[in-house]
Amino acid sequence: MSLRSVAVLFSAIVFAAPCASAQVSQGSDPNRTQWRIDAGEMSYVVGVNEQKMLQTLYWGPKLAPGATLPAARMHPERASFDPPIATTPLEYPAWGAGLFTEPALKVGSPNGDRTLILQYADWRQTGDQLEITLRDTAQPIAVHLFYQAYQQGMLARWSRVENLGKEPIHLEQSASATMNLPQGTGYEWSWLTGQWAGEWQLHTAPLQTGMLVLESRRGSTSHQTNPWFAIGRTGATTERDGPAWFGELGWSGSWRITLESTSLNNVRVTAGYNPYDFGYVLAAGESLETPRFYAGYTQHGNGEVSRILHRFQRAAILPTRPDPKPRPILYNSWEATEFDVNETGQIALAEKAAKLGIERFVIDDGWFGARKDDHAGLGDWQVNRTKFPNGLKPVIDRVHSLGMDFGLWVEPEMVNPDSDLYRKHPDWVMSFPNRQRTEQRNQLVLNLAKPEVKEYVFGFLDQLVTENDIAFLKWDYNRNWSEPGWDTTPEPKEIYVQYIRNLYEILARLRQKHPKLEIESCSGGGGRVDLGILRYTDEVWTSDNTDALDRLSIQDGFTHAYAPQVMVAWVTDVPNFLDKRTTPLQFRFLVAMQGALGVGGNLNKWTAEDMEISTRLIAFYKGIRPTVQTGSLYRLTSPGTGGDSQVEYVAQDGSQAVLLAYLHSQRFGLDYPTVVLQGLDPGARYSIRPLDASKYKGESTVQGSVLMGAGLQVSLTGDYDSTALVLERVR
Numbered sequence: 001m002s003l004r005s006v007a008v009l010f011s012a013i014v015f016a017a018p019c020a021s022a023q024v025s026q027g028s029d030p031n032r033t034q035w036r037i038d039a040g041e042m043s044y045v046v047g048v049n050e051q052k053m054l055q056t057l058y059w060g061p062k063l064a065p066g067a068t069l070p071a072a073r074m075h076p077e078r079a080s081f082d083p084p085i086a087t088t089p090l091e092y093p094a095w096g097a098g099l100f101t102e103p104a105l106k107v108g109s110p111n112g113d114r115t116l117i118l119q120y121a122d123w124r125q126t127g128d129q130l131e132i133t134l135r136d137t138a139q140p141i142a143v144h145l146f147y148q149a150y151q152q153g154m155l156a157r158w159s160r161v162e163n164l165g166k167e168p169i170h171l172e173q174s175a176s177a178t179m180n181l182p183q184g185t186g187y188e189w190s191w192l193t194g195q196w197a198g199e200w201q202l203h204t205a206p207l208q209t210g211m212l213v214l215e216s217r218r219g220s221t222s223h224q225t226n227p228w229f230a231i232g233r234t235g236a237t238t239e240r241d242g243p244a245w246f247g248e249l250g251w252s253g254s255w256r257i258t259l260e261s262t263s264l265n266n267v268r269v270t271a272g273y274n275p276y277d278f279g280y281v282l283a284a285g286e287s288l289e290t291p292r293f294y295a296g297y298t299q300h301g302n303g304e305v306s307r308i309l310h311r312f313q314r315a316a317i318l319p320t321r322p323d324p325k326p327r328p329i330l331y332n333s334w335e336a337t338e339f340d341v342n343e344t345g346q347i348a349l350a351e352k353a354a355k356l357g358i359e360r361f362v363i364d365d366g367w368f369g370a371r372k373d374d375h376a377g378l379g380d381w382q383v384n385r386t387k388f389p390n391g392l393k394p395v396i397d398r399v400h401s402l403g404m405d406f407g408l409w410v411e412p413e414m415v416n417p418d419s420d421l422y423r424k425h426p427d428w429v430m431s432f433p434n435r436q437r438t439e440q441r442n443q444l445v446l447n448l449a450k451p452e453v454k455e456y457v458f459g460f461l462d463q464l465v466t467e468n469d470i471a472f473l474k475w476d477y478n479r480n481w482s483e484p485g486w487d488t489t490p491e492p493k494e495i496y497v498q499y500i501r502n503l504y505e506i507l508a509r510l511r512q513k514h515p516k517l518e519i520e521s522c523s524g525g526g527g528r529v530d531l532g533i534l535r536y537t538d539e540v541w542t543s544d545n546t547d548a549l550d551r552l553s554i555q556d557g558f559t560h561a562y563a564p565q566v567m568v569a570w571v572t573d574v575p576n577f578l579d580k581r582t583t584p585l586q587f588r589f590l591v592a593m594q595g596a597l598g599v600g601g602n603l604n605k606w607t608a609e610d611m612e613i614s615t616r617l618i619a620f621y622k623g624i625r626p627t628v629q630t631g632s633l634y635r636l637t638s639p640g641t642g643g644d645s646q647v648e649y650v651a652q653d654g655s656q657a658v659l660l661a662y663l664h665s666q667r668f669g670l671d672y673p674t675v676v677l678q679g680l681d682p683g684a685r686y687s688i689r690p691l692d693a694s695k696y697k698g699e700s701t702v703q704g705s706v707l708m709g710a711g712l713q714v715s716l717t718g719d720y721d722s723t724a725l726v727l728e729r730v731r
């Protein structure tokens, strides 16, 4: 039986994994089909209205089986200034016919008709994807809307715009999706902003009438705003409770998410390519596919938003390996040596790192070309023979003999004008004719959209990994675009799409050819973190800011959107290079243990006591690592609300929980606040193992309901004090 006949018979279709489920129902009018998609605790329903337009009918808590919704209906004209097209919650609004609100699609066509009126044409299921096709009433344009539900509670949406005619069509705006929330007021929204060394700052504010624009115009994801949002109900949504609609865009180039609340209180989200400076030409028969937009809903507050995202990223986004293993504890040389890397110095650091129990040794910037500082060398990916006279092999061999694997820093998309590559191929850089090429950090951006540049980048990386036993690449990207020109193509603005496609292709080909290779996405810290790049990379460099106190809020913000296991955090030296703050070694370690632990200090300067403390804490981390990296995260108290903060992780099977507690700055000699845990089995008993016996004087075994009700007491005093408790469920 075909799916089409399933629909006609009012039956249900159930998608295969990774999909949750989708049901299709049809009332008495065969043109009024509804599609219901369930994912986790969310239902999402769309339907065709009497004017054959596709509407969002519902986005909210899961509906009961068999629940029916009223048929889709165009909203009536409220006034001659508010036409139905602008007030009806359309699934993919196209500009035209009086759409004054944010369009998902805007075209320019050869005959001058820039209008689109998209009507329902068809639907089908391909594998585990639902596809609904819309067609314009006049122009030969089809829009295919794709829906894929995940059992972790997420719905992926994207679109494909197709030119069915013979003349080229110029796309000016093409979003992945529009999604409508229940009409009304009283919403609040949360979003993440930042800057270099200050990423992941969380903001929450009432959603007022108007349009909020989250975006990057920079050619990459950006430090400034991350493509994540959550929308709650003022007064009802908290960290622990209340409704939350949320979304995340999977695109590493210029992007935009608009949150719109119209004067008639229609609330909608549109996400996708940034229409700013956008242009894409569809020749006859051609299509443009948009990035994936991932959306979810929970009734359990912002904490659950994060946990759904973390579970989803682990299950459906992050690359899988033939030999799955936790994120290794790495050592990175950057803060210790900066560009001054050489064979003897790196081996000396590796020997000390191994003694601490470190598992991966990474040489950062400076190992290649004529790289003495940031003025030269990018583009020349041959080993610098002055620094490494025998190539990388002696260091790699020594790292291996010490029981660690080896990683290397690269910045493949960039070139210094002072490099052999630039002297040979000045035309490979993105630029405008007769216009100065703006340097940032003395470097220019290669135009990866060009096939020959893509092949060069893949080629040198492939050679590097093939010729050396490299387990890990730290892939850096240290500037934004300034002259996004492309001289060899009819529509240079396609660079915004083609560059990122080629970046993803290089990453995918590298991983395919070297299945054990792991990659970290770095962009001067956290400038390129999104669900697009995370399909090809295993972890990200969270921020160049390694000050432990700043890191608490940076990491807190990060975990709203991304899983702790990808959040690389190094313990570095004090006074910190950025703000000269001095914090105790244990504080630095316990902050870095919130994610994928690393060490980045100059071990040559560490005392015997530093080495002893670090060895003990690294061994401690190994015991809690699976819980931290793959468990459920509870932000018990976020930094910024007072002088203390705590995070808790509960293992997937519930057998272990970990509490990390921090005192930033004690006031008036007050006791540390009672810590009330979450996510435990209320009836189970937990044995409590403190990291520091002197900081926990409570019972050694406590029931879950007590820990989640009365809580527990730890003794932290002064400035930058910290401790950890490990709770094991008693069988």
Ligand code: DGJ
Pocket (backbone or CB within 6 Å): 334, 364, 365, 409, 476, 478, 522, 523, 524, 525, 541, 543, 544
């Ligand atoms: C920026 C990164 O964020 C740093 O960790 C380091 O790798 C430098 N680049 C090297 O140039």
